[in-house]
Amino acid sequence: MLRVNIGNAMEEVLGEKGLTEKEVEALRDKLQDALSQIKERRWKELAFLDLPEQDLTEVKKTGVRIKKEAEAFLLLGIGGSALGPKAILHALSPFHNLRKTPRVFIYDNVDPVTLRHMLELIDLRKTVVNVVTKSGSTAETVASFMILWEMMEKTLGEDAREHFVATTDPEKGNLRQIARQNGLTALDIPEGVVGRYSVLSPVGLLLTEVIGVDSTEMLKGAQELRDRVMEEEPWKNPALLVSAVLYLYGTKYQRDIDVMVPYSDGLKYFSEWFSQLWAESLGKLGLGFTPYPSVGCTDQHSQLQLWMDGPEDKVVVFIRIEEYGDDIRIPFVFQEMEGLSYLSGHMLSELIKAEQESTELALAKAGRPNLTVIIPRLDAYYMGQLFMFFEIVTAITGFLIGINPFNQPGVEEGKRLTYGMMGKRGFEERRREVEEARERKRCWCL
């Protein structure tokens, strides 16, 4: 089971910059209210909590077909529809495309250079395109879908339809309509499950199956973690404690930047996934905390100076892995050089774990709060636990702050202005606004 250690955020270990038990106690009622909201599913968007019980028949069947028939799997999506799949791919099948087929490409932007490169690398006749969009109309995703649709039709005619899988809302939206009209294979993102909480739906699970990983294990991990954090007593509930620590530092002590540092290359994109979840869920009404994606040990030689010695505005969240599952011994070479020979005979996993522990301690000695999330190993089961854990922590933290952690009103205006510029009917006024803004800026352009 995933565990946490919040010692380096508490007064007993950290000294005067640590939180006191009294401060956490004072939050008890709010924490219990947040937990009740979760248990009673008071928001329809808490449907993500029930994803572990979903029926996987269609996902598995589609996965088997893709593995059998395709050389390439191209996922089109953005935000919550792409970051989860990316995190899964990099954690559970590192260097996938150099080692296995179907090769996997995740296109989550509208950069023409990237798409051109991807298209040069794949043979459309042997490619399955998975279009992932809950709303069914996100501009970036549908633009790339339209391009692929036309290209597939030109290459394959009527057969093109068999090369698409639509992952979308069960009823609503343009993509659902297209899927119905054209008889596309379609997988449901259940009603209530919103983008950044959707990784454990077919959004992430189809890719999981395509890369040869058992999605049942991932859901089992998520389920057991979810049940574990339904514990009422805050001091025994890791999700409540982590939310409490980040909330107290963020609101009482202006430490509102949360650095996510997994000590694993495989979790680099997990950091990105977490950052979207934390930023888009909590940043509203002038409130919220800033996520800072990172990876250890790499960023010890890039960012650590700032965390240790820079502004006192951060809390560092480590992810520690107990067993790496593979290891390499550092050999007995260059024994005459003291600067190197002390490493001989040690395993690489010993070094990475020592670095994680030392960094924790160094930060604590400098009065910099941090906490550690510990998983026994990095596999499908524990990825399920990590996803579910941080989704629940995010929802609880949102309830503590007093905002809606499931919407994202702040991204709408940018979308409307883009619609105006791209000529969408009804957004003519927005287009004029953009043109006027361009004029106002002109004299400031050097």
Ligand code: PA5
């Ligand atoms: O978390 C969210 O809801 C968003 O980040 C969405 O995932 C993102 O905007 C993409 O939306 P959609 O899946 O509807 O294309």
